[in-house]
Structures are given as C-alpha cells and as structure tokens.
Amino acid sequence: MADKDSSSGSNSQNPDQDSSVNPLSNFQNTLENIVQKFQGSNLNNQQHKFWETQPVGQFKDVGNSSLPEGPIEPPIPLSEVKQEPYNLPSLYEWTVCDMDSDEVCNEVYVLLTNNYVEDDDNLFRFNYSKEFLRWGLSPPGYFRSWHIGVRVKASKKLVAFITGIPVKLRVRDEVVRMAEVNFLCVHKKLRSKRLAPVMIKEVTRRIHLENIWQAAYTAGVLLPTPITTCQYWHRTLHPKKLIDVGFSRLGERMTMSRAIKLYRLPSSTATVGLRKMELRDVPAVTRLLRNYLSRFVVAPVFDDDEVDHWLLPQEDVVDSYVVESPDTHEITDFFSFYTLPSSILNNPNYSILKAALYFLQCLHYDSTASADPGCSYYCKTNLMFLMHLISWKMSHF
Ligand SMILES: CC(C)(COP(=O)(O)OP(=O)(O)OC[C@H]1O[C@@H](n2cnc3c(N)ncnc32)[C@H](O)[C@@H]1OP(=O)(O)O)[C@@H](O)C(=O)NCCC(=O)NCCS
Numbered sequence: 001m002a003d004k005d006s007s008s009g010s011n012s013q014n015p016d017q018d019s020s021v022n023p024l025s026n027f028q029n030t031l032e033n034i035v036q037k038f039q040g041s042n043l044n045n046q047q048h049k050f051w052e053t054q055p056v057g058q059f060k061d062v063g064n065s066s067l068p069e070g071p072i073e074p075p076i077p078l079s080e081v082k083q084e085p086y087n088l089p090s091l092y093e094w095t096v097c098d099m100d101s102d103e104v105c106n107e108v109y110v111l112l113t114n115n116y117v118e119d120d121d122n123l124f125r126f127n128y129s130k131e132f133l134r135w136g137l138s139p140p141g142y143f144r145s146w147h148i149g150v151r152v153k154a155s156k157k158l159v160a161f162i163t164g165i166p167v168k169l170r171v172r173d174e175v176v177r178m179a180e181v182n183f184l185c186v187h188k189k190l191r192s193k194r195l196a197p198v199m200i201k202e203v204t205r206r207i208h209l210e211n212i213w214q215a216a217y218t219a220g221v222l223l224p225t226p227i228t229t230c231q232y233w234h235r236t237l238h239p240k241k242l243i244d245v246g247f248s249r250l251g252e253r254m255t256m257s258r259a260i261k262l263y264r265l266p267s268s269t270a271t272v273g274l275r276k277m278e279l280r281d282v283p284a285v286t287r288l289l290r291n292y293l294s295r296f297v298v299a300p301v302f303d304d305d306e307v308d309h310w311l312l313p314q315e316d317v318v319d320s321y322v323v324e325s326p327d328t329h330e331i332t333d334f335f336s337f338y339t340l341p342s343s344i345l346n347n348p349n350y351s352i353l354k355a356a357l358y359f360l361q362c363l364h365y366d367s368t369a370s371a372d373p374g375c376s377y378y379c380k381t382n383l384m385f386l387m388h389l390i391s392w393k394m395s396h397f
Contacts, residue, residue, distance in 0.1 A: 048223065048224055050194075050196075050197040050200075051223055051224045052224070054200075054390065055072035055073040055390065055391040056072070056223075056224055056225065056388065056389070056390055056391070057072075057224060057225035057227075057389075057393055057394070058224050058225065059224050059225055061225075062225060065395060067393055067395075068393065069172075069393055069394055069395060070174075070392065070393060071213065071214065071391055071392060071393075072391045072392065072393050073213070073391050074213075075211070075213045076208075078208075078209065078211060081205065081208045081209055082205055085202055085205070086198050086201050086202045086205065087198075088150060088195075088198060089193070089195075090153075091152060091153055091154070092150050092151065092152060092153060092159070092160075093150070093151055093153050094148065094149070094150060094151075094202065095148075095149040095150070095151050095158070096144060096145055096147060096148065096149070097147040097148070097149045097158075097161065098144060098147075099133060099134050099137050099138065099147060100134075105130050105133065105134060106130065107149075107158040108133060108149070108158065108161055109128070109129075109130045109133060110158075111158050111159070111160075111161055111185060111187065112126070112127075112128055112133075112161065112183065112185055113125070113127050113128075113343065114187075114188075115185050115186070115187050115188050116128070116183075116185050117220065118345075121246070122345060123245070123246050123247070123344065123345055123346075123347075124245075124247070124342040124343065124344060124345065124353060125342060125343045125345060126340060126341075126342055126343075127340075127341045127342055127343045127352065128340065128341075129316060129317070129339075129341065131314065131315075131316065131317050132316075132317050132338070132339070132340070133183075135309075135314060135317050135318065136165075136182070136183075137163055137165060137183075138309075139165050139166070139167075139306060139309050139310065140305045140306055140309055141166050142165050142166060143164070143166065143206070143210060145206050145209075146163060146164035146165065146179065146203060146206055146207065147163050148161070148162050148163065148199065148202060148203055148206070149161050150195070150199065159186070159187040159189075159190055160185060160186045160187060160190065160195055160199060161183055161184070161185045162181065162183065162184045162185075162199040162200065162202075162203050163181065163182050163183045163203070164179035164180065164181050164182075164203050164206070164207055164215065165179065165180050165182070166178075166179060166180075166210075166212065167179070167180045167216070167300055168300065168301040169214075169216055169298065169299070169300055169301070170293075170298065170299050170300070170301050171297070171298050171389075171392060171394065172297060172298075175301055176214050176392065177212050177214070178212065178214040178215055178216050178389075178392075179203070179207040179212055179214075179215040179216075180215070180216050180217065181200075181203060181215050181216070181217040181390075182217065184196060184199065184200070186199075204390070213391055214389065214390060214391050214392045215389070215390040215391070216387065216388070216389050216390070217387075217388055217390070218230070218385045218386060218387045218388070219385065219386055219388065220383070220384075220385050220386075221386075222386060223386075223388060225388070226386035226387055226388050227298065227387055227388065227389055227394045228298065228386070228387045229384050229385070229386050229387070230384055230385050230386075230387070231380060231381070231383075231384045232380075232381045232383040232384060232385075233378040233379060233380050233381065234248075234378065234379050234381055235377055235378045235379075236248060236259075236263045236377065236379075237263065237265070239256070239259040239260055239262075239263045240256060240259075240260060241350065241353075242353075243256070243259070244347075244349065244350065245344050245347055245349075245350050245353060246347075247353065262377065263377060271323055272323075272326060273323045273324045273325055273326050273332075274321055274322075274323050275321065275322060275324060276313055276319075276320070276321055276322075277311060277312065277313060277320035277321060277322045277334060277336075278312075279308070279312060281322050281331055281334075282304050282307050282308050282311075282312070283304060284322070284330070284331035285307050285311060285320070285322065285331065285334050285362075286302060286303065286304050286307045288331065288332075288333070288334060288362035289302055289307065289334075289360055289362055290302065291362065292361070292362035298387075298394075310359075310360065311334075311336050311359075311360065316339050317338060317339060318336060318337070318338045318339070318359065319336060319337055319338075319339070319356070320334060320335070320336035320359075320360075321334060321335055321336070322334040332364060333362060333363050333364050334360075334361065334362055335358070335359075335360075335361040335362075335363060336358075336359040336360050336361060337356040337357055337358050337359050338356070338357050338359050339354065339355070339356060339357075340355050340356075340357050341353065341354045341355065342355065
C-alpha cells in the first residue's frame with residue numbers, strides 16, 4: 001500500500017515496451033482516463049465483495065456530482081466501537097508487533113522480504129530494511145497497537161502483517177486526522193483465503209479506538225475508488241547492472257558502452273550551496289515544505305517534529321539535501337529521497353537492487369527545465385500506484 005507500494009519495474013525503462021503486462025498500464029496516467037476506461041471495460045463487471053461493503057467511493061458513483069464531499073460515515077461514540085478483535089480462522093491469532101524488539105522487527109523483515117510486493121514478471125521483490133521499517137512505522141504520535149501481525153497459534157510463526165500510522169491530511173481546505181495504512185502482506189501460502197479483509201477491518205477498528213475515522217492508502221491495484229494516481233519515472237544510475245538483471249533493456253540502436261556514457265553522472269553538482277540537511281535546518285525546511293504542499297488539493301501537513309522524523313538523514317533509510325544561499329545563508333530549496341532495495345530473484349550474479357525514491361521536496365527552479373543534465377534521462381515507466389481514501393468522499397479533480 002503506501003507510496004511506497006508499486007513494484008520494482010522489470011522491463012520498465014523503455015518507453016516503447018509492451019505495456020500489456022500490467023493492466024493499469026493500458027490506461028493513460030490520469031485518473032479521469034482510468035475511471036473512464038474502467039467504466040467502458042469489462043473490469044466493470046468485476047465484483048469487490050469486500051470493498052463494496054466499505055465506506056469508500058464506489059465505482060458506480062463516479063461522476064455523480066450530487067454526492068457531497070466529506071466523511072462517508074460519521075464518527076460513533078468510542079464506547080460503541082467493537083471492543084474485541086475480529087475473529088481470525090481458528091489456527092491463527094493476532095499479535096502486536098513491537099518494532100523496538102530486534103526479534104520482532106526481524107520477523108517482520110523476514111515476512112516482507114519473502115512475501116511483499118513483486119513486479120509483474122517476478123524478477124524483483126521489495127526488500128525494506130529493518131531500519132526503514134522502524135523509521136516508517138514510528139513517526140511522532142504513532143500507535144504500537146496499529147502494527148498488527150497474525151501468527152500461527154501452534155508455531156507462533158508470523159504469517160501476515162498490516163500497519164497504520166497517524167497523519168494529518170489536508171483535503172482541499174480541511175485538515176483531517178487520518179491513518180495511513182501500509183505494509184499489508186499475507187504469506188504466499190495463505191493467499192486468496194480472504195485474510196486481507198479481516199486484517200483491514202481489524203486495523204480500522206483499532207484506528208477508530210483512537211477516535212480517528214478516515215484513512216488513506218495506496219495500492220498497485222485498482223480498487224474502489226482511487227482519488228489520484230502516481231506514475232513512476234526511473235533514472236538509470238548503473239545501466240550495466242540494470243540491463244543484466246532485466247530491470248531495463250538496451251534500446252534498439254543503443255550499445256552498452258553508449259548507455260554507460262549516456263547515464264554517467266557529472267563528478268560534481270552544479271547547484272551552489274547544496275549540502276546535507278542538518279537538525280538546525282528543520283524550521284526552514286518545514287516552512288518550505290508547507291508552502292510547497294499548499295499548491296496540492298490533497299497533501300499531508302507537517303510540523304517541525306514530523307520534518308525532523310521524516311527528513312533528517314539516516315544512512316540507507318532517508319537522505320535530504322538543502323540549498324543554502326552563500327550570501328544570505330537562507331535555505332532556499334531542499335529535496336529528499338529514501339532508500340528502497342529490492343531482492344533480485346533467481347539471478348546468479350546479483351541479489352540486491354538498490355533504488356533511491358524521490359520523497360519530499362521544495363525546489364524553486366522548474367525541475368523539468370533544470371540545468372541538471374540528468375533530468376532528460378528520466379524514463380516514464382508502466383508502473384503507477386493509486387491513492388485511495390477510506391470514509392472520505394471526493395469528487396475527482
Ligand atoms: C495484498 C494481499 C495481502 C492480498 O491478500 P490475498 O490473499 O491475495 O487476498 P484475500 O483473499 O485475503 O482478500 C481479497 C480482498 O482483498 C482486496 N485486496 C487485495 N489487495 C489489496 C490491497 N493492496 N489493498 C487493499 N485491498 C486489497 C481484494 O480486492 C479483495 O477484496 P474485494 O473482493 O473487495 O476485491 C496479498 O496478495 C499480498 O500479500 N501481496 C503481496 C504484498 C502486496 O501486494 N501488498 C499490498 C501492497 S499495495
């Protein structure tokens with residue numbers, strides 16, 4: 001689910017590739033097109049036995065402008081929220097995953113490393129590091145009870161996982177306290193047994209117990225009903241390896257040595273005043289970020305503590321850079337990326353593909369027309385993820 005949820009991207013570097021692999025890739029990248037094509041396609045007959053019962057925008061209502069925007073279900077008194085967990089099949093039990101425990105964190109890591117998101121060709125599987133999982137699951141004000149696992153009663157083996165973290169999301173002019181649901185994973189041997197709906201209901205119940213009534217999640221699959229989409233673009237850094245492992249391929253008139261030359265990076269940055277972000281930059285970065293995010297219809301709202309958590313550099317987790325004016329020492333820009341390795345499956349020579357994913361930013365120059373020679377080498381891929389809101393109706397924008 002979150003940002004964070006599309007697969008790695010085999011065969012995705014060439015814009016002229018066969019896009020039939022991923023059903024979403026048949027759609028243009030705007031939500032309007034996705035919904036229109038959906039309405040005209042046989043996917044329309046697909047039933048969503050679970051999601052049709054949930055307080056989410058339904059496909060049949062797309063385009064119906066008479067429905068009001070806002071909460072789909074009103075909050076209820078906390079005393080009326082179901083107090084006991086949902087029933088699991090009798091062989092399984094709920095567990096709270098304490099990510100501060102090395103042992104539990106390792107169990108979660110192993111479950112995700114072996115069972116989390118893969119690309120369509122099963123060449124790569126996300127391999128979030130333990131440090132990343134700890135960082136991603138413990139922002140200010142997080143609830144340990146929202147880090148939910150399922151164990152086999154007899155062996156205590158961890159076989160499923162789902163999480164939420166608290167976020168403040170501005171939707172148009174309203175700031176709504178929400179949960180961001182992520183890392184939904186069911187062990188491969190337990191798939192298609194309707195465990196996911198029970199887990200989604202259980203995390204929802206625990207979110208309600210904290211008096212929070214809305215949630216956001218992203219998915220690489222089309223579910224009722226996304227509010228927006230995000231397209232993946234890739235910038236090749238190590239062409240030989242990416243081609244060797246099947247992530248990219250050489251274009252028709254391209255040779256390996258030309259590709260290596262094409263993607264070579266300059267030895268130093270062209271941006272004067274660029275440096276790693278430090279603790280003292282937090283207030284300036286928060287200001288820049290809030291200002292930048294104000295242009296979006298839906299955006300998270302960050303305070304200093306959250307900027308500190310999400311952006312201060314942590315090795316192999318998150319990297320952030322600021323631009324400090326040499327004259328005024330004012331922080332004028334920043335950008336960040338997080339590190340998300342993937343396991344390379346069944347390759348005799350390589351086991352890990354390390355990727356940097358663009359994260360939060362505020363750049364004053366127009367990045368599409370930037371002086372950075374790297375920009376022209378970004379390739380649009382056939383991967384996208386879709387963002388969904390729970391219990392919040394939004395007309396498309
Ligand atoms: C996603 C995953 C947990 C679903 O489990 P499953 O065993 O395939 O599916 P289940 O039989 O338990 O449940 C099916 C229901 O879950 C829904 N579902 C499947 N993937 C979902 C997702 N990513 N987010 C929300 N709901 C999802 C299905 O649409 C279906 O509901 P519907 O009948 O209303 O359409 C499992 O496939 C998995 O672990 N995949 C690898 C990791 C992954 O892709 N995680 C999600 C990242 S977005």
